[in-house]
Amino acid sequence: MTYEHTVPGELGDPAVRAAEVAEPGAVTLVVPTFNESANVRQLLHRITESVPSRLPCEVVFVDDSTDDTPDVIRAAAQDCPFPVTVLHREQPVGGLGGAVVEGLRAAASEWIVVMDGDCQHPPSLVPELVATGERTNAGLVVASRYTEGGSRAGLAGGYRIAVSRGATWLAKALFPRRLRGISDPMSGFFAIRRSAVTAEVLKPLGYKILLELAVRSRPRTVAEVPFVFQDRFAGESKSTAKEGFRFLRHLVGLRTATPAARMAVFGLIGASGFVPNLAGLAALTGLGLHYVPAEILANQLGVAWNFLLVEQLLFRERRAHRRWWDRAGRFALLANADLVLRIPLIAVLVDRFGMAVLPATALALVTTFVVRFVGTEALVYLPRRGTAADRTAPETAR
Numbered sequence: 106m107t108y109e110h111t112v113p114g115e116l117g118d119p120a121v122r123a124a125e126v127a128e129p130g131a132v133t134l135v136v137p138t139f140n141e142s143a144n145v146r147q148l149l150h151r152i153t154e155s156v157p158s159r160l161p162c163e164v165v166f167v168d169d170s171t172d173d174t175p176d177v178i179r180a181a182a183q184d185c186p187f188p189v190t191v192l193h194r195e196q197p198v199g200g201l202g203g204a205v206v207e208g209l210r211a212a213a214s215e216w217i218v219v220m221d222g223d224c225q226h227p228p229s230l231v232p233e234l235v236a237t238g239e240r241t242n243a244g245l246v247v248a249s250r251y252t253e254g255g256s257r258a259g260l261a262g263g264y265r266i267a268v269s270r271g272a273t274w275l276a277k278a279l280f281p282r283r284l285r286g287i288s289d290p291m292s293g294f295f296a297i298r299r300s301a302v303t304a305e306v307l308k309p310l311g312y313k314i315l316l317e318l319a320v321r322s323r324p325r326t327v328a329e330v331p332f333v334f335q336d337r338f339a340g341e342s343k344s345t346a347k348e349g350f351r352f353l354r355h356l357v358g359l360r361t362a363t364p365a366a367r368m369a370v371f372g373l374i375g376a377s378g379f380v381p382n383l384a385g386l387a388a389l390t391g392l393g394l395h396y397v398p399a400e401i402l403a404n405q406l407g408v409a410w411n412f413l414l415v416e417q418l419l420f421r422e423r424r425a426h427r428r429w430w431d432r433a434g435r436f437a438l439l440a441n442a443d444l445v446l447r448i449p450l451i452a453v454l455v456d457r458f459g460m461a462v463l464p465a466t467a468l469a470l471v472t473t474f475v476v477r478f479v480g481t482e483a484l485v486y487l488p489r490r491g492t493a494a495d496r497t498a499p500e501t502a503r
């Protein structure tokens with residue numbers, strides 16, 4: 106990583122302090138950039154016009170570009186009346202969210218505003234975000250498209266609008282308490298007090314850094330300010346379909362921070378395995394196979410399906426300590442043991458303990474399910490001490 110101060114002077118600089126007007130404190134604008142060379146000059150120009158006269162500011166770009174964006178920033182910074190820093194990362198760990206966390210770590214001012222580098226977020230709103238935070242004593246102020254007076258005008262096309270709406274609804278349904286009072290948890294434009302930043306607990310994954318912050322370390326008071334999402338000044342969105350899948354993984358990761366929640370997701374994945382299982386059974390018996398071997402084979406299809414989903418969604422970060430065939434073998438063994446053990450267990454419950462068949466079956470189902478979940482977590486995905494963290498490859502942006 107390279108730190109470069111292109112314009113001398115810090116926020117503590119008396120020359121910068123002199124510009125201070127009504128609002129107390131100062132603000133660092135954290136701007137993540139990936140190949141935004143056609144936008145950064147315009148952005149700095151708009152910041153210059155609307156921020157320093159009302160609030161002393163400094164700008165930190167966290168850049169993962171493969172083009173000349175850092176050079177363009179350096180050149181444009183010469184005309185800026187505030188310090189501009191480019192923090193170029195060699196490895197784009199965590200993508201956009203990872204870049205923002207780097208910026209949060211680097212910032213030293215009382216307030217930090219995170220905004221995009223493509224001019225979709227109007228800098229003229231920055232003083233108002235900070236002023237609202239001061240007035241309401243909030244730790245986090247979200248610029249929202251979905252509160253009265255806000256709009257998503259710049260969101261291109263019906264498809265993007267539907268996806269954004271669906272994602273917002275899903276996130277709010279999964280985290281009703283944490284996201285209360287946040288109408289736009291997908292927003293990439295927000296102000297946060299430095300004292301409310303807990304960079305060490307954040308595990309950013311892709312675009313939704315505000316969601317990460319709100320769910321993992323929500324400040325006690327949160328405020329919102331409406332804003333109109335502008336058109337991109339130049340270039341194209343860097344968001345892809347892959348980013349959509351990453352968002353789903355991010356949601357699952359946030360939702361499964363506790364063992365109880367992990368068990369629930371494990372159960373849901375298991376239930377979804379009925380689909381390939383039954384489809385396989387229909388196909389195999391259709392081909393004329395006897396139903397007993399067909400059952401056994403079809404069950405393996407369900408096991409494979411569950412394994413894939415569990416690997417991709419639930420234990421993605423806990424795989425590094427075993428090879429994939431080792432994990433697959435253990436997983437399949439546990440899944441089949443579940444089936445093999447269930448019938449004898451039912452027999453014991455009925456014959457030895459005099460239970461009726463139905464409750465005995467239900468109890469056996471629940472028991473083997475819990476045993477299977479605990480077994481899978483412990484025997485397949487529990488990292489051996491001191492090894493997993495060292496070997497987990499950091500996730501890169503693209």
Ligand code: GDD
Pocket residue numbers: 136137138139140141167168169170197200201204220221222223225260269291292293294312313314341342343344502
């Ligand atoms: N450092 C870094 N690394 N910056 C990145 C990366 C990355 O891997 N990917 C994207 N960026 C930067 C872009 O250069 C831009 O400045 C900003 O992050 C937003 O990227 P866009 O590609 O313009 O995103 P968008 O307009 O589709 O999405 C924005 O609006 C969404 C709401 O609809 C973002 O603000 C999202 O966070 C937000 O959810």
Ligand code: MN
Pocket residue numbers: 221223225337342
């Ligand atoms: Mn954008």
